[in-house]
Amino acid sequence: MSSASSWLHEAPAHWARARIKTLIKSSANGIWGDDPTGDTSDVACVRAADFDRRSHRVKTEKLPRRSIDPQTLRQHILKPGDLVLEKSGGGDKQPVGAAVLFDLDEPAVCTNFCARITPAQGIDPRYLSYVFAAAYNQGLTQSAIKQTTGIQNLDSGAFFSSPWAYPRTDEQRRIADFLDAETTRIDRLSGHYLRLSQVIEEHEKSHLDLMFNETGNITPLRYLVRYREGPGIMATDFRDSGIPLVRLSGLQDGQVTLKGCNYLNPSKVASKWSQFRLREGDYVISGSATMGAVSIVDDKSVAGAIPYTGLIILRPAIREIDMEYVSAFLRSTAFASQIDLLKAGATMQHFGPTHLSQIKMPLPSLPQQRAISAKTRAARSQAMAIVSTTKRQIDLLAERRQALITAAVTGQLDVTTARSGVR
Numbered sequence: 001m002s003s004a005s006s007w008l009h010e011a012p013a014h015w016a017r018a019r020i021k022t023l024i025k026s027s028a029n030g031i032w033g034d035d036p037t038g039d040t041s042d043v044a045c046v047r048a049a050d051f052d053r054r055s056h057r058v059k060t061e062k063l064p065r066r067s068i069d070p071q072t073l074r075q076h077i078l079k080p081g082d083l084v085l086e087k088s089g090g091g092d093k094q095p096v097g098a099a100v101l102f103d104l105d106e107p108a109v110c111t112n113f114c115a116r117i118t119p120a121q122g123i124d125p126r127y128l129s130y131v132f133a134a135a136y137n138q139g140l141t142q143s144a145i146k147q148t149t150g151i152q153n154l155d156s157g158a159f160f161s162s163p164w165a166y167p168r169t170d171e172q173r174r175i176a177d178f179l180d181a182e183t184t185r186i187d188r189l190s191g192h193y194l195r196l197s198q199v200i201e202e203h204e205k206s207h208l209d210l211m212f213n214e215t216g217n218i219t220p221l222r223y224l225v226r227y228r229e230g231p232g233i234m235a236t237d238f239r240d241s242g243i244p245l246v247r248l249s250g251l252q253d254g255q256v257t258l259k260g261c262n263y264l265n266p267s268k269v270a271s272k273w274s275q276f277r278l279r280e281g282d283y284v285i286s287g288s289a290t291m292g293a294v295s296i297v298d299d300k301s302v303a304g305a306i307p308y309t310g311l312i313i314l315r316p317a318i319r320e321i322d323m324e325y326v327s328a329f330l331r332s333t334a335f336a337s338q339i340d341l342l343k344a345g346a347t348m349q350h351f352g353p354t355h356l357s358q359i360k361m362p363l364p365s366l367p368q369q370r371a372i373s374a375k376t377r378a379a380r381s382q383a384m385a386i387v388s389t390t391k392r393q394i395d396l397l398a399e400r401r402q403a404l405i406t407a408a409v410t411g412q413l414d415v416t417t418a419r420s421g422v423r
Helices: 070-076 125-138 156-160 169-213 266-276 323-330 333-343 366-409
Strands: 016-019 024-029 041-046 065-068 083-086 099-101 108-110 114-119 145-148 151-154 163-166 218-220 225-229 243-246 262-264 283-286 294-296 311-316 360-362
Touching (some): 070 108, 083 125, 169 323, 169 366, 283 323, 294 323, 311 323, 323 360, 323 366
Antiparallel strands (some): 024 114, 041 065, 083 099, 225 311, 243 262
């Protein structure tokens, strides 16, 4: 489509032309909750983290709870058929403008980062949830977003004023029924591909574990490897250009990249953080919950960059150590199980140099290390090739899912005669 609303003149002639706000009876902001005064009710609270954007529903897992005074609760209670719209936030996981249908039986409210949307009379709630999905896919939501100090906020007035076309209630229900059935088929197939990826990765890890279980000479990692965590840098230090600051998103398939990086003032790097500069051949591991994210610096454009806090630089401490062997060990269950024991009972679920200093690793001779590295490299290459193929299939299915939703709710697809190619 040439523009977000270019489809309007092609929509079926019997569809009504209006604004998105015509489909909405009311919109109300969420609340903070946790009011310590007076009598309160303990109720479920829906956050953006509880959105299941795949099914366009609130996740059915147990929701967090908040204490709300009864009067406020009556004003903000979600009812089945309401939508929850994320109005403020940031990040790729839960983009601003995402909306999901609330269809749970338990009383709930939504946080102040969200809004409760009640469909207008004659508007099917499921159909409206797909309208919001299509509006997001077409860019209508993004065009109404304002960004301030790193926070994205949806201008609801501008978004709700976007032109739209919609059918009668009975046709809305047919569209919703069709999309429920077809997206379920697509999601089921995506799930099969995802499970295949998981099985392949588990098989590769089992291969690693077998080799490390057969290796003796257990040695503290601190005698073999030097490690340094990236510095704590404030957002006020970020610049539009300068020395790259590598983020967690830069660890991509075993490579350190500049994807999602920020930038720092070169003179400040020279005076405060020059000892953290990455070198070609360095390995970097994430100390966050992203286990197994071990990546190598083999791109000249990355050399000289600074890793953010939570990313740990690994370098050999002795000559008789193969860092590719160390990298393989850090992806193994032998490493993960030791880290889990060290984190047991801790409120923070990341690890750092203090934890690594307590890790022990099998240390065979250097020729044996290199032989193990070669075997793990070959096994990982085969595994990643299959995983990459399955990810491409999942991405293609996601694109088809979006296109199907957009075509159905904009009238470009007659759902009474449509047949899906996904089974």
